[in-house]
Amino acid sequence: MTRYLSVRIGGKSSPDAEILTPRLTPARLADLCRRFTPLAAPDAPDGAMLDIAGAAHLFGGENALAAEIEARLAKLGYEARAALADTPEAAWALARYSVARSIPEGADEKVLRRFLGALPVAALRIDPETAYALSQTGLKRIDDLILRPRAPIVARFGTEVFARLDGLLGRARSPITPRFEAPVYLVERRFADPIARRDDVEGALAMLAGDLTRLLERHGEGARQLEATLFRADGAVRRIAAASSRPLRDATAIARLFHERIKAAGETRDEDPLDSGYGFDLLRLAALEVERLDARQDALGRNDFAPPVDRPNSAAAHTTAPEMAEDLTDLVDRLGARLGLRRVMRLVPQDAHLPEFAVSAMPAAQMRSDGREASWSGQIALPRPIRMFERPEPVEAMAEAPDGPPLRFRWRRVLHEVAAIEGPERISSEWWKQEAHALTRDYFRVEDREGHRFWMYREGLYGVEAPRPRWFMQGLFA
Amino acid sequence: MSQGGSSERIGFLRAAIARIEAQNPAGALTANAAQGRLCEIAPATSADGAAACGFALSLAIAAAARPGLIVWVMEDYVFHENGAPYGPGLHHHGLPMERFVLVRTEGPRQTLWALEEALKSRACAAAVGELRDGARHFDLPATRRLTLAARAGRSEGLLLHTRPAQGLSTAAQLRFEVSGQPGQVLASAGGRRPIPTYPAWGVRVLKARAADGQYGRPDAERRRDMIWGRPLPQQKGQTGDALSLSADRRQKLA
Known part of the structure; x- marks a missing residue:
């Protein structure tokens, strides 16, 4: 009905x-x-x-x-x-x-x-x-x-x-389009007197997290996407979303995620981060997305049977592997909640010729846990710099021949004398892709007389692609 | 010999070795690493940023022998100015990229917070923090917090300064000053310029403090030359460690 x-x-x-x-x-x-x-x-x-x-x-x-x-x-x-x-x-x-x-x-x-x-x-x-x-x-x-x-x-x-x-007349049924989908699980708490203080709000959220955890536990699920909705007494509604990189069913971890989210909001707006005004009279915590999460059996005897092992030199002594994995995702979630998910990244190799496209940064929270992303283990370990500039910086280079290695170069207003050099390593763009029409690059690994190591390239084949090829600094070796 | 007696004696020996190592800052690289500590790495000149970064990376790779993430926290400013850690290069040097997390922050407050969270999380083998105005923001209380966090999480905290650090007063146990050095080279055929091989640094240990608060006496003036990688065959007496130390031996330019 x-x-x-x-x-x-x-x-x-x-x-x-x-x-x-x-x-x-x-x-x-x-x-x-x-x-x-x-x-x-x-x-x-x-x-x-x-x-x-x-x-x-x-x-x-x-x-x-x-x-x-x-x-x-x-x-x-x-x-x-x-x-x-x-x-x-x-x-x-x-x-x-x-x-x-x-x-x-x-x-x-x-x-x-x-x-x-x-x-x-x-x-x-x-x-x-x-x-x-x-x-x-x-x-x-x-x-x-x-x-x-x-x-x-x-x-x-x-x-x-x-x-x-x-x-x-009820002869045909027409649905309505709700502004938001109904969440999978939802717990709420009403207050006779609106609460305004941040501590109170966080405390109430922690209590709600406890309620939600029990609900999730009964259904054997864990939350991936959470949303707290704060209903202000004067009708304004504030939403705070938090995401977890693993199914979460831990009240303190949920409360901590929201704590970080509220703190992050406070950093951009120095005054009241919650904009609580007259106070909130209804707090609601919803799990928008859930995943199956079976209760984990702790390693037998971790706390009960085995005597405490005191091995200060072994870092693994105090954490078991699943605990470590949990700490790990908790850390990633916490950093992401405060700084923004796109600021906590993992590097994933890409199948591309140009060095700047050979790696891409993915939000760590969104990495698939089954490891289906391209893996580094299959990658050939080419000698590559440890740091790379956002965009290659122009270099004035002097070479014996227009298509030869540089003798000295000026970068960021400092003149460097080349002491040792390896190259060229020729990297051309993917000609089979239509949009790629970058010039061929000749890369050199250069060490100057002071002992600094650089990765620079000459853009364009001399006389074929460019009349006067230009030089760029792309990265630095250790 | 009774079991207890022998283990007591071994314990005594270990303590003695630890004391000697604390006195000898060259052993500082490995001392106390498992208990969690905070190291500072500063470039000798403003041109040595990459060398300092490489040294920090070598310490992070050494710490990655233990389980856990390697977290690299850097400010947006550093990202734009000095470039970002480059995945294939880190992979080339043997950093386990599956455990590498790059965190970008907007300012020093976020950087310090992210570092502290990472260090104390127990999920982290090493956390590197890169700050623009390190001398200003890594003050005594902040670094003391980081030291405690590193000890709580038994992780290695590495503070990487982007500029030569002068007048630093921090609670870090170790402070290194790194400069790039001309490395070993391979002769090239036909009278051309030689081929560079492994990174080489000059490292000065400016400060070394053991976990129990005892100070070693680092010879701050003494520069130790290090090669990162397997030394070339003509160099004798060294085995292929990821990080090998050839103290006080300058490599000549071929």
Whole structure:
């Protein structure tokens, strides 16, 4: 059984509405209503649609729920109307064109006609021109349409009118598009008095993490994507997302991830990182993405049977392998939560000729654990510099011959005398790729008289590709 | 001989060896590495940045013999100015790339935080931190925190300065000053310039402190020349370590 609630903002009940809650857009209204049900869709231009199946009893019944929504919006300075029905169309029509608050659940067509029949055709949610044209022909009320033969009306006004009518009477089902998917697992905590302090919020999140952990444990799953939603008393909604690189079912680890996320927010905005304002009266923690996670059996006797081994020289003595792996992903997650996932990277070899494309950086949290990424073990260990510049830097080089190795060169305003040199190693671009038309490069491994080692190249074959090849510094050896 | 007696004696010997090693800064490379420590590496001149980076890398590779990640934390500024660690080059020198994580930060505060998190996480074999204004941000409290974190996580912390470090006052156990040195070369046919081989550095140990707080007496003026890699066949008396030390022997340019 489905049940829908339509909210419509009528107008401002208080002149301060714009100041109290600026820009109450349908999306923000939907966010605000998400505290009642996870499935809330913005309903442009002036409302929101809620799927409240199975949620109303939590708020003392449907009428109490509708009254609470209206009261809540009234407090923000908006006149709102909420109405309930079994279809979104009927709820929409009721909220806007009727004084009735709800159509009883499971009402048949006769009951529906009693509620909706007297409403104007505009309640079908058809565009105003069509509604006007219909009323000009004498079809002013929905009742007028129901008994009419359909073909002439469809021929003149299109199929939309009857599609709407079918939806309204429950003959056809139309889904709503929630602003956010309903999370897999969700725990929440309500506060009689809003909480504003960061410590309180983090403490509450830690408690919620405990609840969520128990929920996940019962289902044998772990969370990969988490989201904390903070509902501010004045209607603003704040979301904090956190991701984990392994299925997570550890309350302290979850709490720590959010701690870092809040801290990171505090670094960009020096004042209140949570922007708590009047305080939050509802905190919600949801696992958006979960993966199967079976309980791990700890190594037998790690703590219970074997006497403590005191081997200070062995680093492995205090951690077992699975623990180490957990610490490892925890570290990567924590760094990523604070600094941003794209700033914690692993280097992955790429099959490319040009040195700058031979390696790519991937967010470490998104690496697949099954090791299906290209592996370094198969790579030939070519003599390559340990550091590479973001882009090659131009060098003034003097060579005996235009296509010979350099004798001395000037880089970053310092003149270097070449003492030892190896090269050229000729690297050309991938000619079989259309977009690649880079010049051929001749790479030299150069050591200067002071004992510094460089990796530089000459771009373009002399006389063939370039009349005067230029030199570039690309990297440094140890 | 009773079992206990012999192990006691071995313990005594070990302690004695440790004391000698603490006195001899050349042994500083291996001393206390397993308990977790903090080393500083600074270039001798501003041109020796790559040499210092290579030395830090060699220490990180030595630390990678133990399990755990090798985390390299660098600021965006350093990334743009001095380039980034290059994967194939690290792979060439034998760093286990599967365990390598590169972390980029926006500033010194984030760098210090990331380093501390990495060091104390127990998942980390070595963490390298690269800072632009090292002398300013690696002060005594900050480095003391890092030292404690390294000890808690039994990991190797390596602070890499991008400029010559003067007037440093830190809690690091070891401080190295590295300069690039002309390395061994192979003669080239036809009177051309010789071929470079392995990286060579001059390393001065400016500070060496044992884990128990005792100071060794590093001879700060003495420069030790090191080759990174297997010495060439004509060099005798050295085995192929990843990091071999040929103290006070300057390689001549061929």
